[in-house]
Amino acid sequence: MDVSDYHIGEDRERSNWVRLRTLLRVRWFAIAGQSAAILVAVQLYGLQMQTGYATAVIGLAIIANLYFTSVYPENKRLSEREAFFMLIIDIFQLTLLLYVTGGLVNPFAVLILAPVTIAATVLQLRSTLVLGMVAITLISLISQFSQPIATADGIVLTLPPLIQFGFWTALVIGITFLAVYARQVTMEMHTMAEALLATQLALAREQKLTDLGGVVAAAAHELGTPLSTIKLISSELMEDLSENTDHYDDVVLIGEQADRCRDILRSMGRAGKDDLHVRHAPLETVVREAAEPHMNRGKTVMLRVGPMDDDSLAQPSIPRRPEIVHGLRNLIQNAVDFAETSVQIEVAWGEDLIKVRIMDDGAGFPASVIGRIGDPFVRRRRQTNDRPGYEGMGLGMFIAKTLLERSGATLTFANSRIKGQAGWAGQPLGGAIVSVRWPRNIEFIATPDTDEPLGENQQFS
Numbered sequence: 001m002d003v004s005d006y007h008i009g010e011d012r013e014r015s016n017w018v019r020l021r022t023l024l025r026v027r028w029f030a031i032a033g034q035s036a037a038i039l040v041a042v043q044l045y046g047l048q049m050q051t052g053y054a055t056a057v058i059g060l061a062i063i064a065n066l067y068f069t070s071v072y073p074e075n076k077r078l079s080e081r082e083a084f085f086m087l088i089i090d091i092f093q094l095t096l097l098l099y100v101t102g103g104l105v106n107p108f109a110v111l112i113l114a115p116v117t118i119a120a121t122v123l124q125l126r127s128t129l130v131l132g133m134v135a136i137t138l139i140s141l142i143s144q145f146s147q148p149i150a151t152a153d154g155i156v157l158t159l160p161p162l163i164q165f166g167f168w169t170a171l172v173i174g175i176t177f178l179a180v181y182a183r184q185v186t187m188e189m190h191t192m193a194e195a196l197l198a199t200q201l202a203l204a205r206e207q208k209l210t211d212l213g214g215v216v217a218a219a220a221h222e223l224g225t226p227l228s229t230i231k232l233i234s235s236e237l238m239e240d241l242s243e244n245t246d247h248y249d250d251v252v253l254i255g256e257q258a259d260r261c262r263d264i265l266r267s268m269g270r271a272g273k274d275d276l277h278v279r280h281a282p283l284e285t286v287v288r289e290a291a292e293p294h295m296n297r298g299k300t301v302m303l304r305v306g307p308m309d310d311d312s313l314a315q316p317s318i319p320r321r322p323e324i325v326h327g328l329r330n331l332i333q334n335a336v337d338f339a340e341t342s343v344q345i346e347v348a349w350g351e352d353l354i355k356v357r358i359m360d361d362g363a364g365f366p367a368s369v370i371g372r373i374g375d376p377f378v379r380r381r382r383q384t385n386d387r388p389g390y391e392g393m394g395l396g397m398f399i400a401k402t403l404l405e406r407s408g409a410t411l412t413f414a415n416s417r418i419k420g421q422a423g424w425a426g427q428p429l430g431g432a433i434v435s436v437r438w439p440r441n442i443e444f445i446a447t448p449d450t451d452e453p454l455g456e457n458q459q460f461s
Contacts, residue, residue: 046152103146
């Protein structure tokens with residue numbers, strides 16, 4: 001599978017993740033909290049502040065919420081611009097409320113972190129940066145200019161300059177850190193979700209191809225007898241007819257078309273068969289099926305098959321499942337793409353283990369990404385000469401790794417220890433090595449009991 005088939009752009013809009021109703025609901029909670037805080041401060045603690053102005057600011061938020069509720073449907077999803085303005089309104093409303101209630105003396109100034117954090121999860125990077133800078137600017141302004149707040153005795157509440165500077169610094173750092181952290185986590189979750197979707201699509205595609213091949217093979221099997229009968233009758237008619245008659249050419253054409261139908265069905269049926277006897281196949285056969293599309297791409301693909309220790313140990317059969325075939329095919333494709341001249345595939349088995357090792361004679365995995373292989377959308381941070389022309393290996397490797405691990409396999413990625421060491425056939429190596437191992441005791445690859453009847457072949461549903 002080509003990685004570009006499922007490429008995800010960095011600038012893809014993400015604001016349509018959030019519904020208007022969600023932000024409005026959060027704002028209603030904020031309005032309730034702001035009202036309760038002012039009520040407790042005035043009635044319980046007797047603090048003196050600009051209560052009228054504070055009430056007016058909260059009223060503006062209520063009016064805005066009622067307006068958006070009445071104009072837009074509840075299930076509306078916000079565009080990038082709409083989400084940006086909704087969050088910028090929240091920042092200005094909260095900043096204005098802090099201005100009339102003591103500025104940074106008010107401990108609720110920490111709530112300025114909330115809109116910035118939400119922006120980091122739903123907006124593009126540029127919008128998040130703008131909104132973060134606005135928040136920092138407004139926090140800086142109210143740290144210097146604000147309406148005082150006093151106790152019941154008339155004592156104006158102030159912070160020592162050092163404490164106020166520390167609080168301002170903490171808010172600025174908090175805005176920056178939480179925005180970066182929330183965005184990074186959200187991007188990774190989004191990337192993983194998209195990669196898993198691509199994996200499911202790849203698996204579904206492979207399954208459909210396998211099923212289609214089975215249908216065609218079953219059709220070829222069922223049509224074999226009537227086509228053979230047509231061929232036999234046409235041959236007998238050819239013997240009875242003179243070559244100079246008009247009917248002779250028609251009979252020849254019938255025989256040729258019967259042969260053509262047989263060849264077409266045979267060619268289309270190579271992908272698989274709806275036959276219980278071939279749902280499991282020898283390990284070597286499954287690996288060869290995975291490698292077949294890459295055998296004639298200008299690189300030598302060599303297959304070495306044999307037991308690990310005990311030569312008397314028979315080769316195991318494993319399921320011809322799309323997860324295994326497609327996963328191995330992606331790994332072999334990657335090896336062929338970056339090999340200089342040859343790729344070696346070692347297939348081995350023991351009493352407790354089945355192993356497939358894929359090696360190429362290229363430059364190996366770049367040191368900058370070898371520890372992150374298997375994560376979706378791994379890309380090189382800078383150009384090096386480790387693997388020339390290497391743009392990225394994230395999604396293709398992620399799909400292969402996910403599919404094979406789904407079958408119970410364990411994958412390891414490495415480079416040859418010594419550049420130029422000799423392989424099993426004397427070819428110089430030094431490139432990438434991918435090892436795939438299955439424990440033989442897992443149910444997914446268990447060999448069926450050949451002594452038991454498999455039953456009738458089933459039609460595809």
